[in-house]
Amino acid sequence: MSPPDPTRPDPTRPEPDPPGAPPLDDADVLQAEADRLQAELEEARPPHAGPYAQLGAAVVALAAGVFGVVVSSTLGLGRLTQPGPGLWPFAISVIIIVLSATLAFTGRGLQDTERFSRSSLLTVVGLVTLVGLASLLPVIGFEIPSLLLMFVWLRWLGRESWRSSIVISVGAVAAFYVLFVLLLQIPLPRLI
Amino acid sequence: MDISPILDGFGVVLEPANLLYCLIGVIIGMLIGVLPGLGPGATIAILLPITYGIGPVSAIIMLAGIFYGAQYGGTITSVLLRLPGEASSVVTVFDGFALAKQGRAGTALGIAAIGSFVGGTVSILALTLVAPVVAGFALDFGPPEYAALGILGVLLISSVGNGNRLKAIIAACVGLLLATVGRDTFTGAERFTFGSLNLAEGIDFIPIAMGLFGLSEILYNLEERHNQVHSPAKVGNVWPSRKDLGQAKGAIGRGSLIGFVLGVLPGGGAVLSSLAAYALEKRRAKQPERFGRGAVEGVAAPETANNAAATSSFIPLLTLGIPANATMALIFGALLIQGIQPGPQLVTEHPDVFWGVINSMYIGNILLLIMSIPMVGVFVRILRVRPAILAPITVLITLLGAYTVNNSAYDIYLVIVFGVLGYLMKKFGFEPGPLVLAFVLGSMIENSSRQSLLIFGGDPAGFLTRPISGTVLALVVIVAAWPLIRKALRRKTPDRVEEKIT
Helix, strand or coil: CCCCCCCCCCCCCCCCCCCCCCCCCHHHHHHHHHHHHHHHHHHHCCCCCCHHHHHHHHHHHHHHHHHHHHHHHHHCCECCCCECCCHHHHHHHHHHHHHHHHHHHHHHHCCCCCCCCCCHHHHHHHHHHHHHHHHHHHHHCCHHHHHHHHHHHHHHHCCCCHHHHHHHHHHHHHHHHHHHHHHCCCCCCCCC | CCCHHHHHHHHHHCCHHHHHHHHHHHHHHHHHHHCCCCCHHHHHHHHHHHHHHCCHHHHHHHHHHHHHHHHHHHHHHHHHHCCCCCHHHCCHHHHHHHHHHCCCHHHHHHHHHHHHHHHHHHHHHHHHHHHHHHHHHHCCCCHHHHHHHHHHHHHHHHHHCCCCHHHHHHHHHHHHHHHCCEECCCCCCEECCCCCHHHHCCCCHHHHHHHHHHHHHHHHHHHCCCCCCCCCCCCCCCCCCHHHHHHHHHHHHHHHHHHHHHHHCCCCHHHHHHHHHHHHHHHHCCCHHHCCCCCHHHHHHHHHHHHHHHHHCHHHHHHHCCCCCHHHHHHHHHHHHCCCCCCCCHHHHCHHHHHHHHHHHHHHHHHHHHHHCCCHHHHHHHCCCCHHHHHHHHHHHHHHHHHHHHCCHHHHHHHHHHHHHHHHHHHCCCCHHHHHHHHHHHHHHHHHHHHHHHHCCCCCCHHHHCHHHHHHHHHHHHHHCHHHHHHHHHHHHHHHHHHHHC
16 A cells, blocks of 8 residues: 555556557656646746745744644653553654754745735735624624625625626525525524 | 345435435536536535535435536536646546547547546446455454554555645644644543633534635635636537547546556545556557547546546545545545444444445436536536636635534634635645644544553554554555655666666
8 A cells, every 4th residue: 555656557457568669657757747737727826935935834833843742741741551631742743843843954945835915915805804704793693794795705806897796795695595594494693 | 245235225325315415416516626716625625514404324425426526527627628627637638628629529528428437337336345345354453453544544645645745744743733622532631722612622623624625725716816717618519429439448448447446545546547547548559649639548548537536535434434535534524523433334333324325426427427418518608607706605605604513603713714724824835635634533543542552551562563553554654755765766767777778
């Protein structure tokens, strides 16, 4: 059950190579092709965020590990014959520390992060509407917060026209009402 | 082999309610396969609250339908738009889109549908034969074996996925750590709760899955690339001609086999098998240069293989209780929510779930074949729906769904917190998949390691002296050291080539 190696010819292969077949490392070529396609599809991806972001990510992970070590050692580690409640989280936290320290030193050249851009503000706006919905829902029911959320997302985050934003958000909330409240009778907090 | 439970399983599937959930599942799967944005993992995560209300069999039948239905749907976007809906459909793009440009999109879709159907069905048959055997073998497993298997599963998923291994393993460890929040089952001590009553019960799986898989994907898509929707190519006759079928026959057969075998491996699954099947066909072909320019086999092989793999990836979950990929982790969680522990006892203790789910896949595949050949036009039309409209609807379903789990706004906040965490993880190159998987397996791994230590009287060497747990742990070491081993092998290769030349 070792991880399948794409460079190895498939063991289920019923027949030997047809004579004259090029001894190409097909799977590798193919993987490269697939990667290229993936990259092309992701052209819209923002540029990578550089070494400081990598370092930052590693430091955050490291901090999580340190936090885990500190808290779990106060819980009591016990002994191997009688493991305390803190032993397992302690062991994991130590692994996190070791791995993220390694990441901090070796991972600076990685390019798998994404820079935050102006369009990240859209995510922030979206997030604010989510928190708004969560805090208003128990107070004034789900209808008005849902309507507002739909409208903000359609009109400003999705750049739909005023008309279709209004029509779609009203329609969707009405559909939710029919589905959740009338048909499924789920006890959502309601306005009335 | 006693086949009466299998037949009873068909009885379970043919109950009208279960048929309906199967239909709902495959339709949703097909839809989200076609629509941009959400993958099957995100969809299943978002729909988890619904599974509370319906019975375990119906729930898992529906979720499974979403999973393999998405494999069918993903093909449509690969062929028509050159946008693989799923990673496992990436290679389908090469020949699928080439065929579409030649005005033979219908042929590509038809062949893919038939291949998917054959691959799926062959895989279910093999699953029916293999799964009970594996489960029987695993019945003797004790805590040490489970601890070792759990660790191997987490490690494999972290290693095989795309992205940086180190980051994936860190994410997995964070998942293990999150699983310890709450009351310790052995000592009753409260861990990481900081006096909060909400945290004392531990963190629920549903908000974690909904946040990390569902909401994070929406937040991430919100920021970038409002992918301009291309207009899809025209789809003509989807019934493939006899000549095309003849050409694709061998590819479909071999694809089924490759898909089934690779699908069983944790972490490998659909993506790898589609690559392997395509590579094999290209190598066997008399004129390999046809590939990439509209070879029918180039569509048939990967699509057959990814469906076969999607089906066979149920084997480790249903027989060992080890999810083979992130989506299986969600189904694992859904079973736990229903009070069913997936594992070797599943086939004897809950035969209705075991056989019901497996047999529902026959029906699901037939439904999908119908939807992807005669009704393909409907789904092609859905391609025109704008992502901007779908996003807020999905968000509302997610948040309101999270609320309904415990009727509390606390769960909505949890979903938001994990949604933000998932979004940030994606921005910084960490995959959320290993975290969720490790979270699901976390308490199992911890409990069985601690039970094992009790059995061994505190001597960790006991893990290594038992044959099965020792073997599995040896595999763990190999997987962990794999990049180094591979580097060493690579270094040797040029020498060998030189030897051949001289």
